Amino acid sequence: MASAGSGDEKAATVTLISSDNEHFEVPEAVATLSQTIRHMIEDGCTDGGVPLPNVTGRILAKVLEYCNKHAAASDKDELEKFDKAFVDIDDQATLFDLVMAANYLDIRGMLDLTCQTIADMIKGKSVEEIRETFNIKNDFTPEEEAEIRRENQWAFDD
């Protein structure tokens, strides 16, 4: 296994480079929460660092916060509390960036968490409320909308 770290007693680390050229030296045990990075380590192409052109430094820092916490494999309740706080974000742009990063880096737990957060923002809302939450433009004609409402009536609630 290729090791980018130095010294016999220090655990192996890998350097991650964000799109805006910030460098993060991270223990392999933490970085490999990302399947993408894990494969790269296994393939031995991490010398000189791993460039991540799709992730900014700001987002990568947050991702590593998640990975650090989850790699330490703490108590289940503690992880739940951490996760809840992690996605308590006012800024939608950051949330979507985290989803994209989780997808690109293939971090299953974080992808589940962030997608579920977005889903929870949608549940229980009316159509208008959903559009308002995400600033989505209604691009239906009135006829199209009527058709969808009719389709919705074909099936019944449980």
Add this chain to the structure above:
Amino acid sequence: MRGADLINPALPDELLDDVIRRVGAGPGGGKRDLDACALVCRRWRRLERASRRSARLAASGERADEVLRLVAERFPALADVSVDERLTAAGVVGAVPRSRRPRQARPVHRTSPFRRRRRLPVASSAVHIAPFPLDQPAIDDGSERSCLTDVGLAHLARGCRGLEKLSLIWCSAISSTGLVRIAENCKNLTSLELQACYIGDPGLIAIGEGCKLLKNLNMRFVEGTTDEGLIGLVKSCGQSLVSLSVATCVWLTDASLSAVGSHCPNLEILSVESDRIRDDGVISIAKGCRQLKKLKLQCIGAGDEALDAIGLFCSLLESLSLNNFERFTDRSLSSIAKGCKNLTDLVLNDCQLLTDSSLEFVARNCKKLAQLKINGCQNMETAALEHIGRWCPGLLELSLIFCPRIQDSAFLEIGRGCSLLRTLYLVDCSRISDGALCHIAQGCKNLTELSIRRGYEIGDKALISVAENCKSLRELTLQFCERVSDAGLFAIAENCSLHKLNLCGCTLITDSGLTAIARGCPDLVFLDISVLRVVGDIALAEIGEGCPKLKEIALSHCPEVTDVGLGHLARGCLQVESCQMVYCRQITSAGVATIISGCSRLKKLLVEEWKVSERTRRRAGPVLSFLCTGL
């Protein structure tokens, strides 16, 4: 949050699809949310329609076949479909031309000589589950309304080839032909449920031949078949079958069970309700289905020999439910106890010949026993429970229904031995009084659910002891426990944060007791205060203020409640989904209107028909269900 749409540019289709699927799944999500997603914008509609997984569809109405065709076309990814003739299909786009009006298709393979079952009329007190029926065709006098036929089912089969679960309920015009189409197209079918349907043998046989992944088959009140149908099915796909349930199918005999024993080695769950099954049938099952984990039998024709076999061969059995077993004795349970060491759940309903010895066998041998329910086994007395208390430390749930001989002292042992007990149900156990509950409370501190119906000897002393000892109590039911008064409620309110409370018929309760509850139980979700004669608006005002999470409330037969109280309730309890208020003589149409307009999440309201104004009826529509006075 003002500004640009960030979500659509940010998330590619696969991620937005993931999010939309999650919206439809899990608690709080469902059809309404998915319907909303489809209306957001064109992209969301495309993704939502392509990923919708489950649907509950109508089988009644002239356009049922057409609706199913359109549903299959618009929602091709459906995997879990329930088709129910108790539901009526709403209008479709454009009128259906007369020439395409579906006739009652006479199926090709029909072999049964039975007369077609008449559809039963929907009772007027049934909940209206059709949506606003704007496009309903007028019903001709004398003729039956059309409903879903094999044509519609074939559309579904061809359009949704990924179908995994299918339920056909009261589908009177579906026959073997429809099932043959399903078998031809839906190779991934894992679960099939037929309830009150009229299917022939060829249909079942075709399913067996076509659906090799079938895991679950559930048939209740299915006519038109014979043993041959089921035998044919298990011969073809018996290897994959894990769960089988057959109830009220008069054609079922031991021949079927014998085939199941021969061809279903992986069967884990079996439920049989039949008057024609005898010992031989059950013995075949025992010998052939060694993996059996869950068994439910309601067969008056079977007896001790059948259960001897189960005990001998089915050592993996975890759950056993015996109902209406008139012919079996303590010997049966002795065999079970010896052979089924993994037993965790035991239900005994109306097993007249069993005595305390049965439970002694079970208690001593089945150390993992966690759930025990005894209903109407009149020869079981106090000793039965004492054995359980002594030998079953893992007991979590205990239900005793109509056990008039069991006395307080039995609960001394339960209290001593079953410290993990979480749930206790006592119905019609007339000898049980406060003493029993004090034993329980002192010993079973983990109690979360306590339900007592018609406990005429139970009073405040019991409640106080429970309140002081069982801090985890979340659900409390005291129906017609006429000695319970406000004092008991004060204690409960102080110590236990209840989610569910049912005080129906505890006529000593007054507004004071309910005030204490309202102030002490802010997490209350379910409340039943029916038949409380002196409870009135003060209680409702307190509940309105103290219990914002309330979802279900029943206040029928409360003569002191007025429209004012309803106003307070509607103002504070905005999450209410279900409300019952019949026989409240002071409530008028104004109060009904207040509830309808105040509780936006209301799904069901039970009230007298004459109390609903025309305007309210228009506004509320499907939410209303009316008391059927049977005049």
